[in-house]
Each structure stands twice: as structure tokens, then as C-alpha cells.
Amino acid sequence: MRIPILKLNEYLLITIQVELDDQTALQFQEDLLNKIHQTDAKGVVIDLTSVEMIDSFIAKVLGEVVNMSNLMGAKVVLTGIQPAVAITLIDLGIHLKGVPTALDLEQGLAKLEQDLEE
Amino acid sequence: MRIPILKLNEYLLITIQVELDDQTALQFQEDLLNKIHQTDAKGVVIDLTSVEMIDSFIAKVLGEVVNMSNLMGAKVVLTGIQPAVAITLIDLGIHLKGVPTALDLEQGLAKLEQDLEE
Numbered sequence: 001m002r003i004p005i006l007k008l009n010e011y012l013l014i015t016i017q018v019e020l021d022d023q024t025a026l027q028f029q030e031d032l033l034n035k036i037h038q039t040d041a042k043g044v045v046i047d048l049t050s051v052e053m054i055d056s057f058i059a060k061v062l063g064e065v066v067n068m069s070n071l072m073g074a075k076v077v078l079t080g081i082q083p084a085v086a087i088t089l090i091d092l093g094i095h096l097k098g099v100p101t102a103l104d105l106e107q108g109l110a111k112l113e114q115d116l117e118e
Numbered sequence: 119m120r121i122p123i124l125k126l127n128e129y130l131l132i133t134i135q136v137e138l139d140d141q142t143a144l145q146f147q148e149d150l151l152n153k154i155h156q157t158d159a160k161g162v163v164i165d166l167t168s169v170e171m172i173d174s175f176i177a178k179v180l181g182e183v184v185n186m187s188n189l190m191g192a193k194v195v196l197t198g199i200q201p202a203v204a205i206t207l208i209d210l211g212i213h214l215k216g217v218p219t220a221l222d223l224e225q226g227l228a229k230l231e232q233d234l235e236e
Contacts (some may be wrong), residue, residue, distance in 0.1 A: 004135060004168045006223045013223070017135045050122045105124045105131070109166060 003028045005035045012039065012074075012110060013105075017045040020054075025061040032065055036074045039087030043112035044069055047105050059094045066099045075115050077101065079108035121146045123153045126185075130157065130192075131223075133165040143179040150183055156190045161230035162187055165223050167198030176186060177212045184217045193233050195219065197226035 001024060007015045012035055032044065034051075046062070054062075066076040068094070077100045081089075088095065100115070102108040119142060124131045138144070150162065164180070166172075172180075184194040197217045199207075207214065209218055218233070220226040 004133060006165065006167070008224055008227070015122060015124060015135075017133075047124065049124070056155060076196050106126055109126070 002031060006028045007022075007033060007035075007039055007041070010041060011043045012036065012041045012044060013045050013047070013110065015050070015105075017050045019051065020058045020061075022061075025058050027035055029061055029065045029068070033072065036069055036072050041074050042107075042116055043111065044074050044076040045105060045108040046076060047108070048085065048096055049081070049104070051080075051085060052082060054085050054088055056092050056094060059089055059092065059096070063094070063096055063099060074082055075112055076098070077108040077111050079103065079105055120149060123150060123155075125144045125157055125159070128159060129146070129161045129227065130159045131163050132221075133168070135203055135227050137169065138176045138179075140175055140179075143176050147179055147183045147186070149175065151186055151190065154190050160228075161190050161235055162192050162194040163196060163197055163223060163226040163230065165197045165226070166203065167200070167222070169203060170200060172203050172206055176214060177207060177210065178194065178215070181212070181214055181217060184214075193218070193228050193230055197223055197228040203204060 001018065003014060003016060003024065024113060069076045079102045100111060101110050121132060121134060121142065124126045167228050168218045199219060218229060
């Protein structure tokens with residue numbers, strides 16, 4: 001399956017609703033970069049509200065896609081990281097340093113707008 | 119499983135990414151109405167870009183949730199109806215009359231804003 005990527009003005013919006021398996025995560029990485037290229041997006045919000053579990057591979061793929069998007073000129077904010085997911089990430093030693101995060105979609109978009117104004 | 123409902127300023131945003139079974143559709147109906155009540159939302163966008171199949175029961179539930187939301191004071195726009203889904207709906211004799219639709223999320227939100235200004 002593919003994760004849908006929605007366009008909202010100059011931003012892209014992704015709400016991940018399935019537990020990501022490795023193949024889906026890699027496909028998503030490729031799809032997102034292509035979509036940024038196609039749409040000339042300035043910012044991306046990846047919402048993880050519905051993700052209840054994350055493993056080290058998926059965390060790595062997410063961290064990478066943030067860096068890759070930045071290289072292409074699009075800022076990425078991860079939103080809605082659940083308490084259990086935050087605990088798992090830190091337990092795994094994954095700090096997602098340099099990856100902007102926000103509590104929810106609304107605050108994520110606000111953060112992007114603020115960053116782009118600066 | 120539950121369909122996540124995201125809040126975006128005064129709107130709610132739902133991207134349906136799974137083929138809806140009857141139970142999930144009814145749960146979604148209830149969740150959406152509760153969320154409208156909690157958040158005092160003025161508008162709702164239900165994005166169906168990833169939905170490739172729809173049956174008459176699901177269409178009925180969607181049509182109902184639009185009317186119920188309207189009763190509660192929130193406008194609903196359905197977006198991203200795929201060609202195959204549109205064909206199926208008309209074949210089934212379901213015209214979703216009185217249900218505003220738009221091509222994608224962006225146009226759906228624009229439609230809500232326009233409606234609310236009037």
C-alpha cells in the first residue's frame with residue numbers, strides 16, 4: 001500500500017494511519033521526494049497521531065526523509081508523536097535531533113509558517 | 119480500527135486511507151459528530167483520494183454523516199472522489215445530492231471558506 005500525500009497550498013500533508021512496514025516506509029520516502037519535486041512544496045507535515053509503534057528502521061527512514069527533503073529545499077515537521085512512541089524512540093537511542101516536531105497538525109503548520117517567514 | 123480526525127484551525131480534516139467496512143464507517147460517524155461537538159468545528163473536509171471502492175452502505179453512511187454534521191452546524195465537503203468511485207456511485211443510483219464535493223483537499227478547504235464567508 002502507498003501512503004497518500006495531500007497538497008495544501010504550498011505545503012504537503014501526510015497522515016500516517018497504518019503501522020509502517022519496511023517496504024511501505026521506503027515507498028513513502030520515494031513518493032514524498034517525487035511529490036516535493038512535482039509540486040515545488042516549501043514545507044511538509046508528517047502526522048503520526050495514529051502511529052502507536054515505531055521501530056528503529058522506520059525511525060531511521062523518517063529521519064532520512066526529513067534530511068532528504070531539507071536538501072531539496074522543503075522543511076519537514078513531524079507532528080502528533082504519541083507518548084508511547086516517544087518513549088520507544090528514546091529507549092532505542094533515537095533522538096531525531098534536528099528534526100522539528102510539534103504537538104499536532106495545527107501547531108506543525110504554524111511552525112512551518114513561522115520558519116518560512118524567518 | 120478508527121479513522122483519525124485532525125483539527126486544523128476551525129476545520130476538521132479526515133483522510134480516509136482504508137477501504138471502509140461497515141463497523142469502521144459507523145464508528146467514524148459517531149467519532150466525527152463527537153469531535154464536531156468537542157471542537158466547535160465550523161467545517162469538515164473528508165478526503166477520499168485513497169478510497170478505490172465504495173458500496174451502497176458506505177455511501178449511505180457518508181451521506182448521513184454530512185446531513186448530521188450540517189444539523190450540528192458544521193459544513194462538510196467530500197474531496198478526492200476517484201473516477202472509479204464516481205462511476206460506482208452513479209451506477210448504484212447514489213447521487214449524493216446536496217453534498218458539496220471538490221477535486222482535492224485544497225479546493226475543499228477553499229470551498230468551506232467561501233461558504234462560511236457568505
